[in-house]
Amino acid sequence: MDYINIANSKILYLLAAMVIVFIMFQSVIFLRMAFKRGKEIGLSREKMIEAVRTSAVFAIVPSIPIVISLIAIAPVLGIPFSWMRLSVIGSQSYELIAAGIGAKVMGVENLGDPNYTGEVFANSMWIMTIGIIWGLLLCIFALKRYQNKMKKVAKKDSKWAEILVNALFFGMLSVFLGQPIAKGGLGLVVMLCSAAVMLLLTFIGNKTKQNWINDFALSVSMISGMAFAVLFTSIGIG
Amino acid sequence: MAYEDRVHRLGRLTAGIAFAMLFLPPTLVSLYFGIFPPVNKLLIGIGTVCVIYIPIAVAEFLTYTPMLGSSASYLVFVTGNLTNLKIPCALTCIENAKVKPQSDEAEVIATIAVAISSIVTTIIVFIGMILLVPLQPLLEAEVLQPAFMQILPALFGALAGYWILKQWKLAVVPIIIVVLIFVIFPIPSGTEGALIPVMGLLSVLSAKVMYKKGFLKEV
Numbered sequence: 001m002d003y004i005n006i007a008n009s010k011i012l013y014l015l016a017a018m019v020i021v022f023i024m025f026q027s028v029i030f031l032r033m034a035f036k037r038g039k040e041i042g043l044s045r046e047k048m049i050e051a052v053r054t055s056a057v058f059a060i061v062p063s064i065p066i067v068i069s070l071i072a073i074a075p076v077l078g079i080p081f082s083w084m085r086l087s088v089i090g091s092q093s094y095e096l097i098a099a100g101i102g103a104k105v106m107g108v109e110n111l112g113d114p115n116y117t118g119e120v121f122a123n124s125m126w127i128m129t130i131g132i133i134w135g136l137l138l139c140i141f142a143l144k145r146y147q148n149k150m151k152k153v154a155k156k157d158s159k160w161a162e163i164l165v166n167a168l169f170f171g172m173l174s175v176f177l178g179q180p181i182a183k184g185g186l187g188l189v190v191m192l193c194s195a196a197v198m199l200l201l202t203f204i205g206n207k208t209k210q211n212w213i214n215d216f217a218l219s220v221s222m223i224s225g226m227a228f229a230v231l232f233t234s235i236g237i238g
Numbered sequence: 239m240a241y242e243d244r245v246h247r248l249g250r251l252t253a254g255i256a257f258a259m260l261f262l263p264p265t266l267v268s269l270y271f272g273i274f275p276p277v278n279k280l281l282i283g284i285g286t287v288c289v290i291y292i293p294i295a296v297a298e299f300l301t302y303t304p305m306l307g308s309s310a311s312y313l314v315f316v317t318g319n320l321t322n323l324k325i326p327c328a329l330t331c332i333e334n335a336k337v338k339p340q341s342d343e344a345e346v347i348a349t350i351a352v353a354i355s356s357i358v359t360t361i362i363v364f365i366g367m368i369l370l371v372p373l374q375p376l377l378e379a380e381v382l383q384p385a386f387m388q389i390l391p392a393l394f395g396a397l398a399g400y401w402i403l404k405q406w407k408l409a410v411v412p413i414i415i416v417v418l419i420f421v422i423f424p425i426p427s428g429t430e431g432a433l434i435p436v437m438g439l440l441s442v443l444s445a446k447v448m449y450k451k452g453f454l455k456e457v
Binding site: 003006011012015016018019020022023024026027028029030031033034035037038040041043047048050051052054055056058059060061062063064065066067068070071074079080081083084086087088089091094097098101102104105106118119120121122123125126127128129130131132133134135136137138139140142143144146147150154158159160161162163164165166167168169170171172173174175176177178179180181182183186187188190191192193194195196197198199202211214215217218221222223224225226227229230232233234 | 241244245246248249250252253254255256257259260261262263264266267268270271273274275276279280282283284286287288290291292295296298299300301303304305307308309310311312313315316317318319320321322323325326327328329330331334335337338339340341342343345346347349350351352353354355356357358359360362363364366367370373374377378381382384385386387388389390391392393394395396397398399400401403405408409412413415416417419420421425430431433434437438439440441442444445446449454
């Protein structure tokens with residue numbers, strides 16, 4: 001039997017669906033717990049509902065590249081496994097790299113090579129699985145201790161704890177800003193366009209006190225930046 | 239039981255189940271269909287992937303969990319897509335809700351943000367899978383490729399537009415350092431992630447100095 005028939009077999013679909021349903025279920029449990037806890041500590045229902053709205057709108061645009069990765073890996077790894085991996089744990093870039101490593105050590109240069117056999121497929125699957133578990137293991141075994149330590153910092157100096165979290169975020173942000181700034185080109189143009197649109201929308205949102213503008217600001221800015229990328233490429237800049 | 243302990247118990251339980259479930263597909267292929275990769279090749283592959291991803295996992299764990307709080311952290315390490323989706327989403331929601339980072343309120347908001355965004359992503363990926371055939375020409379259209387290639391600069395540009403304006407003092411040092419790093423060292427794209435812990439540390443150190451000097455009072 002050709003491996004792709006195994007990769008697209010009903011039983012794998014069933015397993016993938018099971019995993020995804022479980023993860024959805026987990027999200028719902030945590031969501032319920034968060035709402036209960038919010039009520040306990042006096043967080044207003046409006047604020048929590050607003051977080052639901054903001055995050056739902058936020059998630060739409062960054063999810064599109066995940067669907068594109070699905071198109072890229074599904075022909076090689078089969079639809080169910082690709083679907084599962086991209087819906088839960090991992091990220092688009094990780095799955096491609098890990099699957100590629102699985103192929104390379106078997107002497108297959110690229111995903112989708114004719115030599116990509118059942119054995120290579122199994123190898124990719126195992127390697128993708130074992131490579132991704134570490135963050136999860138750290139949470140299971142070390143999160144409690146680490147969070148307790150952070151709580152102590154926050155208790156001692158809550159102002160500093162707030163700055164600390166923001167500084168960590170700026171560390172991450174700087175990495176993704178640094179590359180387009182250093183390299184210039186289309187990436188930099190897109191970054192500046194989307195930053196400018198975001199500034200404008202935030203300004204309008206704050207001036208008019210319309211909160212819904214803030215909800216959509218990030219998605220609209222991203223789409224504007226991406227539209228500029230298409231525009232600039234088609235007129236030959238970048 | 240205290241709320242904190244309940245979170246950790248539930249988090250460990252669900253993360254443990256998710257952990258076991260992740261191994262189901264490869265186990266099925268190997269045991270049910272009888273396809274075993276050669277052990278030596280498998281071990282080399284596992285070694286390679288671990289060398290790259292264990293440090294990244296440690297860095298993500300150390301950097302992201304303080305931003306999220308306990309319950310959102312358990313969820314985010316199961317649902318994935320941290321840098322490109324969950325972390326910016328959670329921080330945006332915390333900011334919009336006007337609650338203090340690292341507070342109990344922030345933990346609630348972060349959990350809502352991570353749960354909702356992972357449900358939305360799951361739905362979109364599901365729709366994408368069902369519509370794979372009709373969507374493929376659109377998503378692979380030549381003219382749209384620049385848009386998808388530039389999705390990270392678009393996301394981080396928008397975030398920067400908001401955050402730098404608000405807290406430029408925290409942004410200056412890490413951005414200058416990281417631009418110098420990118421100019422001096424040829425860092426291949428796809429491996430930038432390794433810089434996140436380094437920059438996180440440098441950013442925290444510079445913030446600490448500024449804080450001690452009383453330069454961050456109004457942040």
